[in-house]
Amino acid sequence: xxxxxxxxxxxxxxxxxxxxxxxxxxxxxxxxxxxxxxxxxxxxxxxxxxxxxxxxxxxxxxxxxxxxxxxxxxxxxxxxxxxxxxxxxxxxxxxxxxxxxxxxxxxxxxxxxxxxxxxxxxxxxxxxxxxxxxxxxxxxxxxxxxxxxxxxxxxxxxxxxxxxxxxxxxxxxxxxxxxxxxxxxxxxxxxxxxxxxxxxxxxxxxxxxxxxxxxxxxxxxxxxxxx
Amino acid sequence: xxxxxxxxxxxxxxxxxxxxxxxxxxxxxxxxxxxxxxxxxxxxxxxxxxxxxxxxxxxxxxxxxxxxxxxxxxxxxxxxxxxxxxxxxxxxxxxxxxxxxxxxxxxxxxxxxxxxxxxxxxxxxxxxxxxxxxxxxxxxxxxxxxxxxxxxxxxxxxxxxxxxxxxxxxxxxxxxxxxxxxxxxxxxxxxxxxxxxxxxxxxxxxxxxxxxxxxxxxxxxxxxxxx
DNA sequence: TCAAAAGTGTTCCGAATACACCCATGA
DNA sequence: TCATGGGTGTATTCGGAACACTTTTGA
Numbered sequence: 001x002x003x004x005x006x007x008x009x010x011x012x013x014x015x016x017x018x019x020x021x022x023x024x025x026x027x028x029x030x031x032x033x034x035x036x037x038x039x040x041x042x043x044x045x046x047x048x049x050x051x052x053x054x055x056x057x058x059x060x061x062x063x064x065x066x067x068x069x070x071x072x073x074x075x076x077x078x079x080x081x082x083x084x085x086x087x088x089x090x091x092x093x094x095x096x097x098x099x100x101x102x103x104x105x106x107x108x109x110x111x112x113x114x115x116x117x118x119x120x121x122x123x124x125x126x127x128x129x130x131x132x133x134x135x136x137x138x139x140x141x142x143x144x145x146x147x148x149x150x151x152x153x154x155x156x157x158x159x160x161x162x163x164x165x166x167x168x169x170x171x172x173x174x175x176x177x178x179x180x181x182x183x184x185x186x187x188x189x190x191x192x193x194x195x196x197x198x199x200x201x202x203x204x205x206x207x208x209x210x211x212x213x214x215x216x217x218x219x220x221x222x223x224x225x226x227x
Numbered sequence: 228x229x230x231x232x233x234x235x236x237x238x239x240x241x242x243x244x245x246x247x248x249x250x251x252x253x254x255x256x257x258x259x260x261x262x263x264x265x266x267x268x269x270x271x272x273x274x275x276x277x278x279x280x281x282x283x284x285x286x287x288x289x290x291x292x293x294x295x296x297x298x299x300x301x302x303x304x305x306x307x308x309x310x311x312x313x314x315x316x317x318x319x320x321x322x323x324x325x326x327x328x329x330x331x332x333x334x335x336x337x338x339x340x341x342x343x344x345x346x347x348x349x350x351x352x353x354x355x356x357x358x359x360x361x362x363x364x365x366x367x368x369x370x371x372x373x374x375x376x377x378x379x380x381x382x383x384x385x386x387x388x389x390x391x392x393x394x395x396x397x398x399x400x401x402x403x404x405x406x407x408x409x410x411x412x413x414x415x416x417x418x419x420x421x422x423x424x425x426x427x428x429x430x431x432x433x434x435x436x437x438x439x440x441x442x443x444x445x446x447x448x449x450x451x452x453x454x
Numbered sequence: 455t456c457a458a459a460a461g462t463g464t465t466c467c468g469a470a471t472a473c474a475c476c477c478a479t480g481a
Numbered sequence: 482t483c484a485t486g487g488g489t490g491t492a493t494t495c496g497g498a499a500c501a502c503t504t505t506t507g508a
Contacts, residue, residue: 006276007234010317049233049315053306077304077319079237079280088276090237092304092317163459180462181498188496204459205505390487407489408471415469431485432478 008079008088012057013044013131015075015095015138016065018103018118019155024171025103025118026135028127029064035085036128042135043116044091057094064116066105071097071154071216075138083130095138097154146172149219150191153212159195161207162186169223177223189220235306235315239284240271240358242302242322242365243292245330245345246382251398252330252345253362255354256291262312263355269362270343271318284321291343293332298324298381298443302365310357322365324381373399376446377418380439386422388434389413396450404450416447 016027028040043064047056054072062068072094079090103118119125127135145151152168166182186192192210199207243254255267270291274283281299289295299321306317330345346352354362372378379395393409413419419437426434 005273008237008274008276010235010237046232047235047306047317049235050308052308053304053317074303076301077280079274079319081277081279090274090280090319092306161460178499179460180500183461184463185497201507202459203507204457205461207460388487405472406487407473410488411490412470428480429486430480432487434487 008090009084009086010047011044011089011091012047012053012060013042013091013093013134014057014061014064014072015042015093015135016061016070016098017095017138017142017155018098019100019168019171020103020118022167022171023120023122025120026124026138027065028117028119028125030115030117031128039128040117040119040125041128042093042131047092053092054094057092057096061096065098067098067102070102071151073217075134075141078130078134080130091134093134093138095141097142097151099155099157101157143172145217147223148221149217150212150214150222151217152222153191154216156212159197159209159211161199161209162192163207165192165210173223185222189222191220191222235317236311236313237274238271238316238318239274239280239287240269240318240320240361241284241288241291241299242269242320242362243288243297243325244322244365244369244382245325246327246395246398247330247345249394249398250347250349252347253351253365254292255344255346255352257342257344258355266355267344267346267352268355269320269358274319280319281321284319284323288323292325294325294329297329298378300444302361302368305357305361307357318361320361320365322368324369324378326382326384328384370399372444374450375448376444377439377441377449378444379449380418381443383439386424386436386438388426388436389419390434392419392437400450412449416449418447418449 018025018027027043029043031037031039031041043060045056045060045063047053051059053074057072057074058068061070061072075093075095077090077092081088083089083091121139124135126132146169152165152172155168156164162183163179165186166177166179169182170176191212191214193213195209195211197209199209245252245254254270256270258264258266258268270287272283272287272290274280278286280301284299285295288297288299302320302322304317304319308315310316310318348366351362353359373396379392379399382395383391389410390406392413393404393406396409397403418439418441420440422436422438424436426436
C-alpha cells in the first residue's frame with residue numbers, strides 16, 4: 001500500500017464547560033497511560049466505525065461524566081502531522097456546555113483508570129498534545145457564542161433569575177454589565193418569560209424566576225461587542 | 228483487530244467560491260469513476276499521512292484549479308456513518324474564495340480525468356454523496372463571513388472600485404444596498420484607501436480605485452444584519 | 455435595624471436608515 | 482447629446498450607554 005492510502009487515526013475530543021461557584025470551569029482528565037502519562041488532557045477517544053462523529057462525542061462524554069443531553073457542537077478539526085507522538089491522528093473537537101445543576105453531580109468513575117476533574121479556566125495546568133491550543137480556541141468560540149446566540153441558557157437550570165443570567169455573562173466575559181441595561185436588553189429580546197415562582201429562602205428580596213422561551217443556540221446578538 | 232480500532236478514511240473537500248459575471252459561482256468536478264460516476268461533486272481527495280489537513284486542502288485545490296494563495300478556511304467535518312458507499316469516510320470540508328481575476332484563468336486539466344466547471348449557485352445540479360448538504364452549509368458560512376468579516380476583499384482584485392465592492396455584497400446576499408449608506412459605512416470602517424489610479428476606458432464617469440488596508444478575514448461587522 | 459440583592463426610568467449620543475440630484479466620460 | 486454609472490449630504494429614528502435610589506426579605 002502506498003503512503004497516501006494509509007489512514008490516519010481519528011479521535012473526538014470534547015471540551016466541556018460549566019459554571020460552578022461563580023467560575024468558568026472545564027473538565028479535564030489525567031492521562032493514565034503514555035504518551036503524556038500523568039498529564040491533564042481534554043477528554044476524548046477514538047471514533048468507531050459504526051458511529052457518527054457526534055455519536056462518538058456523546059458516547060465519550062457520557063463515559064467521562066455520566067451526563068447526557070447537554071449542548072454539544074462541533075468546534076474544529078485539528079490535523080497537524082505531529083500532534084500525536086503515537087502516529088498520525090486527526091481529532092475532531094467538540095464543545096459541550098453543562099448546566100450548573102448537572103455539573104454538580106459527582107463525576108462518574110472513568111473506565112480507563114484516569115481521573116476527571118473540573119478546572120477553573122483561570123488556573124489551568126499545561127495540557128497534553130496540542131490541547132492547550134484546542135482549549136484556547138474553544139474559549140474563543142464560547143465567548144463568541146455567548147455574544148451572538150442564546151447558548152447561555154444551556155448553562156442555566158430550567159428556572160433562573162435574571163441576576164443568575166447576568167452573572168453567567170459576566171463570568172464568561174470576565175467583565176461587569178450594568179444591571180438595568182442588561183435586563184432591558186434581555187427583556188426586549190423576548191427570550192424569557194416570568195414563571196409564577198419566586199426564589200425562596202434568600203436573605204434579601206426574593207427574585208422572580210424566569211424560563212427560556214426559544215431554541216438554545218439561536219443567533220440573536222444578545223450582547224453587542226463592547227457593550 | 229476489534230471493530231473500534233479499525234480506521235475510517237479521511238478526505239478533504241474544498242468548496243471554492245468566486246464571483247464571475249455578477250454571479251456567485253462554485254467550482255464542481257464531474258466524477259469520472261464510481262460511485263456517483265458522472266455526477267457533479269465538490270472537489271477533494273484523501274489526506275496523506277505526511278500532510279496536515281490544510282496542506283491537503285491546498286494541494287487538492289491546486290491540483291483541481293491550478294490556483295494558489297487563495298483564502299482558505301476550515302468549514303466543518305462531516306462524518307455520518309453512511310455518507311460514502313465505499314466505506315466509512317470522514318471528510319473535513321474547507322471553503323476557499325478566489326478573486327475574480329484568478330477565477331477567470333482557465334481551469335487546469337485535472338489529473339484524474341474528471342472535468343471541473345464553475346456553476347452559478349442559482350443553477351446547481353444535484354451533487355454526489357452528502358455534498359448538497361455541505362454546499363448549503365458553506366453558503367451559510369460565506370454569508371456570515373461577509374456580514375462580520377473582511378473576507379469580501381479576498382474575492383476582489385488588489386485594486387477595485389467601491390461599486391465593485393458593493394456589487395459583491397449584493398450578489399452574496401442577493402439584496403440591494405443603498406449606495407450612499409454603503410460607502411459611508413465602508414469608509415467609516417477605515418478598511419480601504421484611495422489609490423492614485425482611476426479606472427479608464429469606461430463609458431461613464433471614471434471611478435476611483437481603492438485598495439484594502441487590513442488583514443483579510445478580520446472580524447469587523449461590515450454589514451449589520453438587516454442593513 | 456441591618457445587610458444583601460431585587461427591581462426599576464430617563465437622558466444622551468452615535469450609528470443606521472431613508473432619500474435625490476449633479477458629474478464625468480465614451481459612444 | 483445621450484446613456485451610463487460615479488459620487489455626494491441631511492434629517493430622522495433607534496438602540497446602546499451612563500447613571501441612583503427604593504423595595505423586600507432573613508438574620
